[in-house]
Amino acid sequence: MASDHITEIVIFSALFLLVSAMGFVAARWRKAETLDNLDEWGLGGRGFGSWITWFLIGGDLYTAYTFVAVPALVFGAGAAGFFAVPYTIVVYPLVFLVLVRLWSVSHVHGFVTPADFVRARFGSPTLALAVAITGIVATMPYIALQLVGIEAVLKAMGVHGHWPIVIAFVILAAYTYQSGLRAPALIAFVKDVLIYLVIIVTVLYIPAKLGGWGDIFDSARAKFDATEDPGDGILLDGSNQLNYAMLALGSAMALFLYPHSITGVLAAKNRNVIKRNMAALPAYSLVLGVIALLGYMAIAAGVRPVAHNGETDGNTIVPVLFDQMFPDWFAGVAFAAVGIGALVPAAIMSIAAANLFTRNIYREYFNRHATEKQEATVSKLVSLIVKGGAVACILLLDPQFSIDLQLIGGVIILQTLPAVALGLMTRWFHRGALIAGWAAGLLTGLALLYQIPNPAKGKEHFGGSAYPLSDFGLDTRTTLYVGVIALLINVLVAVVGTVVCRAANVRDGVDATREDDYLADENDPKTKEIAMTSST
Template sequence: MGFVAAKWRRPTTMDSLDEWGLGGRNFGSWVTWFLIGGDIYTAYTFVAVPALVFGAGAAGFYAVPYTIVVYPLVFLVLIRLWSVSHVHGFVTPADFVRARFGSPTLALAVAITGIVATMPYIALQLVGIEAVLKSMGVNGHWPILIAFAILAAYTYQSGLRAPALIAFVKDGLIYLVIIVAVLYIPHKLGGWGHIFDAGQAKFAKTPDPGDGVLLNHNNQLNYAMLALGSAMALFLYPHSITGILASKNRNVIKRNMAALPAYSFVLGLIALLGLMAIAAKVVPISTDGKPDGNTVIPLLFDKMFPDWFTGVAFAAVGIGALVPAAIMSIAAANLFTRNIYKEFINRDATDKQQATVSKLVSLVVKVGAVACILLLDPQFSIDLQLIGGVIILQTLPAVGLGLMTRWFHRGALIAGLVAGLAYGLYMLYNIPNPAKHKAHFGGSAYKLSELGLDTKMTVYVGILALLANVAVAVIGTVICKVAKLADGIDATKASDYTADEGDPKVHPMELSPQ
């Protein structure tokens, strides 16, 4: 299907980022729904969320409220981003920042931040595939190498059309497996009452006071802040924005923001698989003497399902990794091409040259992702996902707030971004994880006692870093305005943010130095 996608709605040429990287900007409601759903509900989500519930209980359910509140939060913002991108031909969020604030430096910072945050996310799709392979008793990395070689080939040929078409299969399989799981497995285990009792019995024996089937006063604040921070970060990721910009009009986005919470319902069911694994007495596979929690759900499927349906479930996880990995690599490649190559290397690059560079860079990104999973400790790569969320959240003032106001000064936004990244990474570095014998990067929950507060409560690092970012941006803007420092020229106008399909487009802005 990935290769056939090159002929699906085939244009006269694929030699442009509009066609290769955004599918012709012509996806309707159904295609967009499956594309975005396949993009943000990844294989790592299907494996890691229930694994977190298996290990920590109710805290693992944070993914459910965050994928509910995100859609009303971004409803108005995303249609404004689509409109201004439609008018000016923007391909990446950094393109918008470049035009809005007249600053190639700020756009470069946003682009690099997006690429850095996306790379480990691509690598993490392999965690789901590896968990399945471990459960099957397959040793070695050759199946992953083959899978990503095929992924690289059809992405190079078909661009965004490939994951858009495959997403129909991926989402269909996921829905099938989860619906069967929540009906069939509880029946075999003796009902939901027994499942929750088994979970409570396990967590009553754990030393961590935050573990349990209910939240407590120690982890409620972190739960809420993690959900809110993750919601604000989700549509800042370049791959999420790529799915939005591929839509054909504003109404498509509105319908999707209303319909996508259907995935949140399924995500809630997926989280319950963690409690089912406890009741089924699943024991994670150990790697180098350490239990690999990511193998819990594949092992549950292997134990509870007939062999033939276990194969279907494993296939769903595998395809669930390839769809988002393709979109993420395209998004990262577009950022490099538009905001590094065209801006700083070849300002006169033609559409064909840009498309060629993006295709080649998408291959490099995939190779880098495979290298991450082959060379790094998988536990460390999982920690990188937490770092990725904190990192991408720091682009909120420039991208998210920039869509609503032009008040901020470009220099202050750069200072805020740097401050947020520095403070966020500093806090992450100082979070230990005694259970895994780690002194640094042990999670994303920062103790408020480190800030001088007399409490055992923790809070999500991303929120604290974002507050520092916004504070620096606001104070810096005031100082810059008082000092009358030169600011960039806004290449957009008010009507650009309400334009719709059929409205006239303008010639893409010329990249003049500021």
């Protein structure tokens, strides 16, 4: 009951209100003449230095998903849940050169979204529309996942029902509307301090109470040795090793395709800021590895997820662990770290999705001559709608195994890789072939996801992202990440389609960028207008 958690609720609420106040004050931080344009409201003035960018991107990428879903997966499945650790190590070398090029060309042309770049690079508003819609759709479940994290913490404190999520949404919506990207950038400082504090205390305190790491791993091994589920265990086996590797690689490729990741990058003031952050951000992976181990600590501590009205919520594993192991006052601090860890990325995600709608749907198809103020106004309003949609996901959909939401979003966003990531490196692809590849990959991914059940959760469809290769007629128990299968289909169609289009002399779009645009730095001039050259 909530009355048993008064101290935790008070501390959680106090810290939550503190960062909310910071969100409103952020409008005066690094104050601009006006926030009525997307450069200022949506990208924080494009002037964040290394430290601010470090906290912003870290706060953007390491979310409530990190604290809630990853340990819950480790608790339920064992070693397979550690896929998040290698993918956050692999991702930074992969994107080091690509993101620097994106920052430069966006600086020169005034791009706000990845779809802006695609529009100019391939001369195709249709392809840009596809990228924009994909980004918005993939971001919605990711925002919902942040709200799942807040709800899990509240349940651990005995607070049930969806009304606290609605209140959190209203507060988040209000300060994001007023302050734009400055709000999550400022709050990210508090979020990271709290998370590092909680992790340091957790590593020192909980294992000592549980008898040491040896006992923790012994308890985890005993649990998984007793289960009959294939693939679950403290070590990977032959059935899930390939899926583990491909899931890590696919997730790494998807991470910086998300609109919110790119928003954090475009807010940096120069190329060196991006380079330094890509070199330093792997430090978060060490923290992530410890967070994943919370799943094993929960096993050793005998944690049972919160059950309410006959339903058990697996997302509450870590909050219940904190509640059992820490004194009430520090449990409140830990709960606040998880809750604030949801606010920062949720704000950035809603801003990024709103910018996509404004620049690549509203401006392209409804008001070609929109002023900067009109763009900012539309983006602010759409950010409210996006948050409302995320709340609707929580109210209407089953969030029991919240990691599935993010994995499905990853499969979807991966289909923009040829147009965005490969487009930054080469102009070889034909715009029509990229559209065909995107459609083929998206349909393949959704069709395969639909066929995956999760009997443990009573799901007949969309029960995970590991597709059994036996369904292709192969005599094996091996599974493979759907995102990689769909991406291979996407690239294959794009390559073959490009060859066919070139052979048939099908008219291609005009590239509005130049090679030296991809090497520009902060002192180069910016041009805000994106050429509206041709249509597909």
